[in-house]
Amino acid sequence: MNNFDLIVVGGGPGGIFTAITAAERGFKVALLEKNKRIGNKILIAGSGKCNLTHTGKPKEFFDKYGKNGKFLKDSLNRYSPEMLKNFFRENGLPLVLVEETGKYFPETFSSLDVVELLKKKMLSLNIEIMVSTKIEKIQKKLGIFSIFTDRGVYNCDNLVLATGGKSYPEVGTTGDGYVIAKEFGHKIIPPKPALTPIYVRDYIFQELSGISFQNVRVAIWRENKKIIEKNGAVLLTHTNFSGPAILDNSRFVENGSQLEINYVGKEYVDLNKELIEETNRNGKKTIKKFLAQYFLPERFVKTILSVVNVDGELKLAELSREKRESLIKLLTSNRMEITKVGGFEVAMVTRGGVSLDEVNSKTLESKKLERLYLVGEILDIDGDTGGYNIQAACSMGVLAGKSMGRKERE
Numbered sequence: 118m119n120n121f122d123l124i125v126v127g128g129g130p131g132g133i134f135t136a137i138t139a140a141e142r143g144f145k146v147a148l149l150e151k152n153k154r155i156g157n158k159i160l161i162a163g164s165g166k167c168n169l170t171h172t173g174k175p176k177e178f179f180d181k182y183g184k185n186g187k188f189l190k191d192s193l194n195r196y197s198p199e200m201l202k203n204f205f206r207e208n209g210l211p212l213v214l215v216e217e218t219g220k221y222f223p224e225t226f227s228s229l230d231v232v233e234l235l236k237k238k239m240l241s242l243n244i245e246i247m248v249s250t251k252i253e254k255i256q257k258k259l260g261i262f263s264i265f266t267d268r269g270v271y272n273c274d275n276l277v278l279a280t281g282g283k284s285y286p287e288v289g290t291t292g293d294g295y296v297i298a299k300e301f302g303h304k305i306i307p308p309k310p311a312l313t314p315i316y317v318r319d320y321i322f323q324e325l326s327g328i329s330f331q332n333v334r335v336a337i338w339r340e341n342k343k344i345i346e347k348n349g350a351v352l353l354t355h356t357n358f359s360g361p362a363i364l365d366n367s368r369f370v371e372n373g374s375q376l377e378i379n380y381v382g383k384e385y386v387d388l389n390k391e392l393i394e395e396t397n398r399n400g401k402k403t404i405k406k407f408l409a410q411y412f413l414p415e416r417f418v419k420t421i422l423s424v425v426n427v428d429g430e431l432k433l434a435e436l437s438r439e440k441r442e443s444l445i446k447l448l449t450s451n452r453m454e455i456t457k458v459g460g461f462e463v464a465m466v467t468r469g470g471v472s473l474d475e476v477n478s479k480t481l482e483s484k485k486l487e488r489l490y491l492v493g494e495i496l497d498i499d500g501d502t503g504g505y506n507i508q509a510a511c512s513m514g515v516l517a518g519k520s521m522g523r524k525e526r527e
């Protein structure tokens with residue numbers, strides 16, 4: 118009774134889509150989840166609205182995962198964003214596009230509806246969902262995996278580790294899968310928090326908490342080299358920079374990195390030229406009035422001007438060259454030393470994890486142990502905000518579920 122063709126450990130999107138895919142192929146499947154319910158991360162995704170995927174073709178997705186994106190080629194080609202959308206439509210919960218961001222959400226904007234749908238689908242396929250089940254040990258003998266849990270021992274021919282990463286440990290992702298994978302001989306790339314706020318030395322915006330910019334240019338620099346640059350929204354909090362463009366860039370922060378923000382979307386030379394031309398045309402105009410044309414929040418302008426020690430009522434003609442240059446530099450390339458990024462408790466994903474070298478990207482089977490599969494965030498792969506991480510987990514789940522073989526039973 119406790120024997121299965123497949124046991125999936127971890128009830129996140131990766132594990133759930135593996136289980137569904139294999140069960141649709143006739144596999145006898147069990148899914149083990151240590152929490153009281155499945156899909157805890159789905160429930161908090163997109164602030165409870167669940168941003169499941171993004172616009173774009175699979176090939177436009179690859180670079181959203183950085184240098185490891187090519188590992189996802191087979192997963193995303195085999196199970197594209199279009200197919201994920203079809204899945205939800207066919208199962209009664211169509212996804213809708215939010216045009217401004219390119220993000221797809223369930224039409225009800227409810228993560229709970231997504232989890233309920235997935236649970237219903239699994240039950241309809243006779244997948245045994247075992248929640249509150251804690252794994253104590255896993256071993257493989259004579260081609261059979263035995264999973265020892267606090268509720269008994271379960272055996273299977275195929276085992277999937279879909280235990281996620283280490284971020285948001287309070288929802289169950291405490292890195293357990295790394296320990297199991299390591300015991301099976303896998304190399305673990307040290308896990309680090311990603312999609313997380315960035316802290317800088319001498320942060321000047323403590324008083325501006327809540328102010329956001331819709332589309333600014335954010336870059337990470339190291340050793341005088343630009344590592345990455347992304348456009349998007351930035352949120353000022355009372356201690357750090359946050360918002361999608363910051364979270365996406367946080368994936369590239371290492372020791373000695375600097376954060377650069379361009380708040381006006383213009384190069385230094387262009388803004389400098391505009392200011393000089395305006396000074397020549399209308400020298401009596403105040404600095405405050407000149408800056409108003411760039412739609413910067415008033416309190417932000419006040420702070421920036423106080424940093425460069427310029428009174429907003431000062432006339433353009435009275436602005437010294439030195440102050441003009443400092444002001445423009447601050448607006449177009451505010452470069453700051455990064456002191457740290459937010460920890461695992463606030464990071465939305467984990468960078469690092471099971472090394473991709475030892476996993477077959479065409480099947481997601483371990484190269485270390487036959488019939489062991491690894492899917493989702495447990496692997497050394499993470500993507501930008503916008504639905505890329507859930508899509509990746511689902512696509513990997515489907516690929517693994519389609520790739521594994523079923524042993525003949527007597």
Ligand SMILES: Cc1cc2nc3c(=O)[nH]c(=O)nc-3n(C[C@H](O)[C@H](O)[C@H](O)COP(=O)(O)OP(=O)(O)OC[C@H]3O[C@@H](n4cnc5c(N)ncnc54)[C@H](O)[C@@H]3O)c2cc1C
Pocket residue numbers: 126127128129130131132149150151152155156157158159161162163164167168169170250251252279280281282284285288289290291292293294464465466492493494495503504505506507508510
């Ligand atoms: C606040 C927040 C918001 C997010 N929003 C989005 C979003 O809108 N869009 C998006 O694409 N991505 C989002 N993400 C990221 C996304 O949720 C994850 O990348 C994705 O869920 C990873 O899927 P997974 O199946 O690999 O692992 P997870 O979803 O992390 O699931 C792993 C499961 O394994 C279980 N588990 C762990 N160890 C064991 C064990 N020993 N035994 C049994 N079970 C175990 C865990 O309890 C967990 O349920 C968000 C993340 C966070 C934290």
